[in-house]
Amino acid sequence: MEHLSTLDASFLQAEDSDPHVSLAVGAVSIIEGPAPDYDDLVAAFAERAQGIPRCTQIVHTRPFDLAAPEWVDDPHFDIAHHLHRIALPAPGDDAEMFTTIAGIMERRLDRDRPLWECWIIEGLADGRWATLMKIHHCIADGIATAQMLAKLSDDGAGETFAADIRAAQESGPSILGLLRPRLNPLDWMNGAWRATLAAAGAAEHAVVGAAELTARVLTPGQESSLNGPVTGMRRYSAAVVDLAVMKQVSRNFDVTLNDVALAAITNGYRHMLLDRGESPGPHALRTLVPVSMRSAGDFDVTDNRVSAMLPLLPVDEPDPVRQLEIVHRRLSRAKGSGQREGGDAVLAAAGNIPFALSAWTIRLLTRLPQRSVTALATNVPGPRGRQRVLGRKVVEILPIPPIALHLRTGIAMLSYAGRFSFGITADYDSAPDVDALARGIGEGVRCLAELGRAERRTPPDGAGRPIADAP
Structure with a gap:
């Protein structure tokens, strides 16, 4: 039997700790009409699901957590x-669709069955329809979830933007590779020495990163309405922009696509806090940014392989360009400090202790209120090419993140076929302004695009911008 990793199982334990949360992730595929016959859809999905093991397996747990849960085939x-x-009520607009999405995602998946659902949503405006795939986070991270969803399309899993991520592109020699047998004893000794130095350097880098992550988790952030207990109800909203515009902004300012996305999110949260009558201070938006640790050879492996960074997003800065510059600097600093490697090392260490101890520890820690992290922002690389479902073109894909651990909002980003989507999940009672957050994100991208065009037209004067920064 195949066991869940410590990280996979942690999503079950975190869900157990709060009756108001459902740790399922999702994606809505908006598809050109008309919708196919429902029986044809059932037959197609039944056949395709059989080719994805997790779709026909259940989680088998051991009493008192004496061993890690296992994936077993569902005999029924x-x-x-x-x-x-x-079906959506008329007129089938975004507001009706978003309300339906929130209602579906707020309910927990039945652990007595395979942990996924697919909802066929009819009645969208312009004759369109949609599929909503809902998968428990213990099954897969963002990249693995995108691969699973692609396998349910007509063409199966094709090329995705996942090849662009850092972990997939890293191809440096491994320690085992440096120690491979050599005929020349001097070559072997040289390889062993290089491996020792590489291991020592990597370990030091990871230790520094783990210490930095720990310090940030233990440092309370600014009190704000973004933190606190959540109810059992959810709201959902989304913003969609052209991927070409995002790429042009990144070229104009010499930053990454992820920097642009996080700067737009910064703009959205800043305006949300101001509209709520709150002062967005420099420590108001410590953000959990998951980082993929998945290599290119493991794209088809269905599990969670992520670490994390915890940057402060500069909601205290009113100037959009300065926001982008600060985001870029802080993300670069976090990458260089070893936070990614440190988080991975902590997870690896957790996997080497008795499962019962790690399970009980996670349940205890996730029951405690945390006040250091305020938001979630996860970037999922989606399919590069246009997908089809029973011959119908998938026009848009909207990601749906979960919320938990006193985070009242979470944002997932997904790139697909020339579009870049921001999907926002929020607590129903404490975030009635989730649509304003979505508008603020879209306006942030448009503002940076306009400023980037203006900056390209203006000759540089040689005067650099001083940037007030914080760790």
Whole structure:
């Protein structure tokens, strides 16, 4: 039997700690109409689900957490338990769709069955329809979830933007590679010495990064309405921009695409806090940014392989360009400080202690209120090419993140076929202004695009911008 990793199982334990949260992730595919016959959809999805092991497996847990949970085949698997059909009330606009998405995602998945559902949503405006895939986070991280969703399309898993991520591009020699047998004893000794130095350097880098992550988790942030207990109800909203515009902004300011996205998110949160009558201070938006540790050879492996960084997003800065510059500097500093490697080392160490101890520790820690991290911003590389479902073109894909651990909002980003989507999940009672957050993100991208065009037209005067920064 295949066991869940410590990280995979932690999503089950975190869900156990709060009856108001559901740690399922999701994605909505908006598809050109008309919708196919429902029986044809059921037959197609039943066949394709059989090719994805996690779709027909259940989680088997051991009493008292004496061993890690296992994936076992469901002897009573029935596709009818996982496919559902719903229609939007007229006029079938974004508001109706977002309300339906929130209602579906706020309910927990049944652990007695494979941990996924697919909802066929009919009645969208302009004759469109949609599929909402809902998958428990213990099954997969963002990249693995995107691969699973692609396998349910007509063409199966194709090329995705995941090849652009850092972990997939790293191809330096491994320690085992440096120690591979050599005929020349001097070559072997040289390889052993290089391996020792590489291991020592990597370990030191990871230790520094782990210490930095720990310090940030233990440092309370600014009190704000973004933190606190959540209810059992959710709101959902989204902003969609052209990927070409995002790329042009990144070229204009010599930053990464992720920097542009986080700067736009900074703009959205800044305006949200100001509209709420709060002062966005320099420590108001410590943000959990998951980082993929998945190599290119593991794209088809269905599990969680992520670490994390915890940058402060500069909501205290009113100037959009300065926001972008500060985001770029802080993300570069976090990458260089070893936070990514430190988080990975902590997870690896957790996997080497008795499972019962790690499980009980996670349940205890996730029950405690945390006040250091305020938001979640995760970037998921989606398919490069246009997908189809039963011959119909998938026009848009909107990601859906979960919220937990006193984070009242979470944002997932997804690139797909020339579009870049921001999907926002929020607590129903404490974030009634989630649509304003989405508008603020879209306006942030548009503002940076306009400023970038103006800056390209203006000759540089040689005067640099002083940047007030914080760790």
